[in-house]
Each structure stands twice: as structure tokens, then as C-alpha cells.
Amino acid sequence: MSNRAESVLVGLIGEGVMPSLTPPMHEREADVQGLRLLYRPIDLLELALPAAAVGDLLTAAQHMGFNGLNITHPCKQLVMKHLDEISDDAARLGAVNTVLIQDGRYIGHNTDFSGFGSALADGLPDAHLDRVVQLGAGGAGSAVAYALLKAGVKELDLVDMDANRAAERAAELGELFPEASVTPHTPNELAQLMPRTDGLVHCTPIGMAAHPGLPLDIELLEPRHWVADIVYRPIDTQLVREARAKGCAVLDGGRMAVGQAADAFQLITGRVADRERMRAHFLELIAQEEAAASLNGGTLAKAAR
Ligand SMILES: NC(=O)c1ccc[n+]([C@@H]2O[C@H](COP(=O)([O-])OP(=O)(O)OC[C@H]3O[C@@H](n4cnc5c(N)ncnc54)[C@H](O)[C@@H]3O)[C@@H](O)[C@H]2O)c1
Numbered sequence: 001m002s003n004r005a006e007s008v009l010v011g012l013i014g015e016g017v018m019p020s021l022t023p024p025m026h027e028r029e030a031d032v033q034g035l036r037l038l039y040r041p042i043d044l045l046e047l048a049l050p051a052a053a054v055g056d057l058l059t060a061a062q063h064m065g066f067n068g069l070n071i072t073h074p075c076k077q078l079v080m081k082h083l084d085e086i087s088d089d090a091a092r093l094g095a096v097n098t099v100l101i102q103d104g105r106y107i108g109h110n111t112d113f114s115g116f117g118s119a120l121a122d123g124l125p126d127a128h129l130d131r132v133v134q135l136g137a138g139g140a141g142s143a144v145a146y147a148l149l150k151a152g153v154k155e156l157d158l159v160d161m162d163a164n165r166a167a168e169r170a171a172e173l174g175e176l177f178p179e180a181s182v183t184p185h186t187p188n189e190l191a192q193l194m195p196r197t198d199g200l201v202h203c204t205p206i207g208m209a210a211h212p213g214l215p216l217d218i219e220l221l222e223p224r225h226w227v228a229d230i231v232y233r234p235i236d237t238q239l240v241r242e243a244r245a246k247g248c249a250v251l252d253g254g255r256m257a258v259g260q261a262a263d264a265f266q267l268i269t270g271r272v273a274d275r276e277r278m279r280a281h282f283l284e285l286i287a288q289e290e291a292a293a294s295l296n297g298g299t300l301a302k303a304a305r
């Protein structure tokens with residue numbers, strides 16, 4: 001038996017979270033550090049609960065002695081009204097993916113943006129950040145764009161097939177970062193944008209096992225561009241492979257997945273996670289999934305993210 005101070009109990013609330021690699025990443029890192037930590041997925045689909053149940057689940061988690069929670073789709077905004085305190089960045093971004101339960105209070109943070117920010121700094125330390133093209137302005141894309149602007153990007157070209165979404169996000173981000181210029185675009189403008197950009201960040205589902213292919217005409221990519229993909233199932237997406245083959249500096253989507261986990265681990269446990277060790281474990285887990293998928297005829301597990 002142990003209490004909240006002696007061991008750590010963590011959960012992940014969202015839809016379709018059973019295949020998530022975040023629970024094993026936290027548990028392995030805690031094991032290596034000699035910390036007793038259990039991390040359970042709490043899947044709204046399996047429980048047949050609506051997203052609006054997130055508030056009741058927070059209460060239940062507190063009653064059951066949880067130390068913290070990760071929150072994912074479709075609850076990252078919904079959870080905010082149930083929190084006692086929200087970090088400045090999560091409040092500005094309008095999304096929470098990590099909730100600490102401390103002294104009966106709920107404190108919200110966002111480690112998606114910080115995880116991408118540290119991934120970019122660690123994985124592409126020499127990347128020029130004056131001008132960046134970002135493809136995809138959805139949920140993850142919003143956190144990534146926020147991280148890019150915090151990292152000092154001066155001109156961010158936000159491209160989405162949904163022109164309204166690109167325009168809304170660009171306007172929101174432009175207000176948060178008045179010193180930068182954030183401009184909405186549709187994919188047919190990529191031929192004009194790519195020759196002017198330092199790097200490309202990819203945040204659409206294209207390249208995932210269920211959505212194979214390339215998100216842009218690969219001829220638009222030049223060896224001087226750096227490329228960051230956030231898709232990580234598979235880890236070497238077609239974009240990552242073809243960008244590497246052209247000589248571009250490349251960041252794979254696993255770096256962000258590990259970054260958000262490492263930052264949440266630190267917030268929840270108070271201990272610093274060893275990111276390289278966590279990444280090595282993450283790559284092991286992905287390799288196991290990919291090997292199992294190739295045995296099953298090439299279909300990756302029903303992993304949503
Ligand atoms: N590495 C990580 O930690 C991490 C975390 C979350 C999501 N992801 C990956 O990021 C992807 C996007 O996640 P999300 O939550 O932002 O999804 P989302 O559905 O909220 O957003 C995707 C956006 O891409 C746009 N889009 C789709 N196809 C496009 C195309 N061909 N050209 C331009 N725009 C296009 C859509 O209109 C939408 O706005 C996921 O599919 C997942 O693979 C990675």
C-alpha cells in the first residue's frame with residue numbers, strides 16, 4: 001500500500017487511447033528512476049462516455065488518488081472549465097493536455113507545445129526560423145504553431161485545406177504574437193511559398209498508415225529546407241524518407257510524442273525524464289508495432305495518433 005506522496009498514479013482521458021504509447025513511456029522512465037508509477041488509459045469509447053464526462057472523471061480521479069492526468073481528443077478544450085488554475089501558455093493556447101491533482105485542486109498545463117518546442121531545439125538545433133511553412137492547422141497543429149512562434153519564427157505561413165480554419169488560427173495566433181506575421185493559405189499556394197521558406201512543418205494526417213502518401217509535391221522541397229513531421233505511425237513517413245533522401249535536415253514525429261510525455265512526466269512526478277532514454281524506448285515500441293503490422297499484412301495497429 002502507498003499514498004499519493006509515495007507512489008504516482010496517472011491516467012490518460014480521451015477517445016481511442018488504448019494504443020497510446022504515452023503510458024508505457026512514463027512507466028518505463030519511472031521504473032528506471034526507481035519510482036513506483038502506474039499509468040492507465042481511460043478510454044471514453046470503451047466506457048461509452050461522452051466527452052462532456054471529463055469533469056466527472058476528474059472528480060473520480062481525485063477521489064481515487066490519482067496524481068495527474070493527460071487529456072487528449074476530444075477533451076483538451078472541454079476540460080478547461082473544470083480546472084482551478086491554468087498555466088499562462090495553456091490558457092493562451094486554449095488547450096490543456098496535462099492536469100495535476102494537488103491538494104484537491106486541478107492545475108492545467110500544455111506539454112504538446114512545449115514538447116514540440118524542445119523536440120525542435122534538440123533535433124534541429126541549427127534550423128533557421130525566420131520563415132516557416134506549416135501544413136495543417138488542426139488540434140496538434142495549433143500547439144505546434146504556438147511553439148514555432150514562441151521559438152522566434154518571424155513569418156509563419158499556415159496552410160490548410162480548410163481555408164476557414166487556417167484563417168481563424170492565423171488570426172488567433174497573430175493576436176497572441178503581434179511581433180510575428182501569421183498568414184493563412186490553402187495548399188494550392190505551396191508552389192509560391194516553398195521557395196521563400198526556411199523550413200516545413202507537417203501537421204496533417206497524410207503519411208499515417210491509414211492515410212499514406214505525401215502532403216505536398218516533393219519537387220517543392222529543396223536540400224536547404226529543414227523538415228519536421230509530427231506523424232509518427234509509421235516513424236519514417238514518406239515525407240521523412242523523401243526529405244532525407246534530398247539531403248534535408250529532418251525531425252520525425254516521434255520527437256514531439258516523446259517531448260510531450262517527458263514534460264508531463266516532469267510536471268506530474270517532479271523528476272526530470274531522460275529524453276534520449278525515453279526516445280530509445282519509444283522507438284523500440286514503434287519498431288515492435290511495425291513488425292507486428294508487417295506480419296499482419298502491412299496494417300499498423302488501429303492507432304489513432
Ligand atoms: N507527434 C505527436 O505527438 C502527435 C500528436 C498529435 C497528433 N499527431 C499527428 O498529427 C496529425 C494531425 O493531428 P491533429 O490532431 O492536428 O488533427 P486534426 O484533424 O485536428 O487536424 C488536421 C488538419 O489537417 C488539415 N488537412 C488534412 N489534409 C490536408 C491536406 N492534404 N493539406 C492541407 N491540410 C490538410 C485538416 O483540414 C485539419 O485542419 C495526426 O494525424 C497525427 O498523426 C502527432
Ligand SMILES: O=C(O)[C@]1(O)C[C@@H](O)[C@@H](O)[C@H](O)C1
Pocket residue numbers: 012014017020021022070071072073097112260264305
Ligand atoms: O500519446 C497519446 O496518446 C496522447 O494522447 C497524444 C497527445 O494528445 C498528448 O497531448 C497526450 O498527452 C498523449
